[in-house]
Amino acid sequence: MKPFRRILKITIEVDNSLSEEPIEKENKEKAKHEGSAIGETLSVIVQALILAVILRTLLFQPFSIPSGSMKDTLLVGDYLFVSKFSYGYSKHSLPFAPDLFDGRIWSSNPERGDVAVFKFPPNPSIDYIKRVVGLPGEKIQMIDGVLHINGTPVKRERAGLFTDDETGQIVQSYKETLPNGVTYSTLDLNVSSTDNTRVFEVPEGHYFMMGDNRDNSSDSRLSAGFVPLENFVGKAQVVFFSIRNEKHPLAIWEWPENLRFDRFFTGL
Numbered sequence: 307m308k309p310f311r312r313i314l315k316i317t318i319e320v321d322n323s324l325s326e327e328p329i330e331k332e333n334k335e336k337a338k339h340e341g342s343a344i345g346e347t348l349s350v351i352v353q354a355l356i357l358a359v360i361l362r363t364l365l366f367q368p369f370s371i372p373s374g375s376m377k378d379t380l381l382v383g384d385y386l387f388v389s390k391f392s393y394g395y396s397k398h399s400l401p402f403a404p405d406l407f408d409g410r411i412w413s414s415n416p417e418r419g420d421v422a423v424f425k426f427p428p429n430p431s432i433d434y435i436k437r438v439v440g441l442p443g444e445k446i447q448m449i450d451g452v453l454h455i456n457g458t459p460v461k462r463e464r465a466g467l468f469t470d471d472e473t474g475q476i477v478q479s480y481k482e483t484l485p486n487g488v489t490y491s492t493l494d495l496n497v498s499s500t501d502n503t504r505v506f507e508v509p510e511g512h513y514f515m516m517g518d519n520r521d522n523s524s525d526s527r528l529s530a531g532f533v534p535l536e537n538f539v540g541k542a543q544v545v546f547f548s549i550r551n552e553k554h555p556l557a558i559w560e561w562p563e564n565l566r567f568d569r570f571f572t573g574l
Contacts, residue, residue, distance in 0.1 A: 363390065363399060363400055363401065364390055364391065364395075364399075365389070365390060365391060366387045366388065366389055366390065366543075367387070367388050367390055367539070367540065368385060368386070368387055368388075368546075369385070369386055369387075369388055369423060369433065369435065369542075370383075370384070370385050370386075371383065371384040371385075371386070371435070374470075374519055374522060375435075375436070375517035375518075375519050375522060375523035375524065375525070376421070376435060376436070376437070376517050376518050376519060376523075377468070377470070377493055377518065377519040377522075378468045378479065378491050378493060378518070378519075379421065379437075379490055379491060379518045379574070380421070380435070380518075380542075380545070380574075381471075381548065381550075381566070381569070382472065382550075382552065383548055383549045383550050383551070383552065383553070383566070384545045384547075384548045384569065385545065385546055385547040385548065385555065386542050386543070386544060386545045386546065386574070387542075387543050387544050387546060388423050388539065388540035388541060388542050388543065389540050389541050389543050390539070390540045391412075391540075392414065392540055392541035393410065393413065393414050393415070393416055393422075393535070393538045393540065393541065394410040394411055394412040394413035394414050395410060395411045395412065396409065396410045396411075396535075396536045396537075396538070397536075398425050398430065398536065398537060398538075398539055399539065399540075403425075403430065408536070409536060410535060410536060413535070415535070416438045416513055416535075416538060416541070417438065417486070418438055418439065418440075418441060418484050418485070418486050418488065419437065419438060419439075419484050419486060419488025419490070420437065420438045420541050420542075421435065421436075421437050421438075421541070421542040421574050422435070422436070422437075422438055422515070422538055422539075422540070422541050422542065423435045423538075423539040423540055423541075423542060424436075424515070424533050424537045424538045424539055425537040425539065426530060426537075427530060427531055427532075427533060427534065427537060428529060428530075428531075430537065433539065434515070434525075434530060435542060436515035436516055436517050436523070436525050436526075436530070437490070437515065437516055437517070437518060438513050438514075438515060439453060439455070439484070439514055439515070439516045440455065440506070440508045440513060440514025440515075440526070441508065441513065441514075442508055442509065442510045442511060442512060442513070443508060443510060444456055444507075444508050444514070445457065445505050445506065445507050445508075446505070446506045446508060446514045446526075447503055447504065447505045447506065448500060448501055448502060448503040448527065449502060450501060450502060451494055451497075451501040451520065453482065453516070455484075455485065458485075460482055460483065460484060460485070461482070461483040462480050462481070462482050462483075462492075463480065463481050464478065464479075464480060464481075465479045465480055465481040465491055466479055467479060468491070468493055471550055471566070472550050472551055477493045477494070477495055478493070478494050479491050479492070479493055479494075480492050480493075480494060490518060491518065492518045492519070492520050493518065493519045493520065493521070493522075494520060494521065495519070495520075495521040495522060496521055498520075498521040500520065500521065500523075500527050500528065501520075501521070503527055506526065506527075506532075508532055509532055511534060511535050512532035512533060512534055512535070513526075513532065513533045513535070513538075514526045514532060514533075515530060515533050542574045543573070543574060544571060544572065544573050544574060545569050545570070545571070545572040545574065546570065546571060547570065548565070548566035548569035548570065549561070549564050549565055549566065550564045550565075550566060551564050
């Protein structure tokens, strides 16, 4: 009987080893598969982030409008795309504006009438958006609320009333036509210190920027001063989304009463 018990013991041990081996192999393969899936997901996320940075740096960057200095062209709560390639690239085109080079690469000059985003000269960490009204070498002056370029008044005519859809304020609107034919609306709230200014002589390589809401804009007449070409970020192209009353764009429960559908995909 002893030999029989020994054979039985060996058989049981072999059977146990055979039953455990496939389970361990299956667990290892499962863990390997899970690790591979996580790696693939991380790879997709990293690639998407890199692509987003490239698009934002080289092509288009979204901006939102926090103030009324460009009414009624741009309203508080407008979201717009700015083309980064319109004026070429400077260090301000890159995230965090690393001091890698001076000047601009593939530079193209802003044109009179462009609505452009630029870095605020006294503090380049702040983005401003205004309209280009004065080019290098020109003389700019405001006389009784009328823009003068090189001593010649810019054509200005009444264009009805503008009603603010947030405050209900009603303001006189004017249609202004620049020497190159660009037309746009400006607002005249009241008599202000910026209605009459000294003559500003724009230095070479700089531009004179003004807000369309002439009595409520901190621009080249005041603290912004002359804007160097290097500070330009890009040209405003289109409003793609707009919401009033300072509502967050992701607060979808606020959309029915606050979305400005008529401003969606409005060209500038």
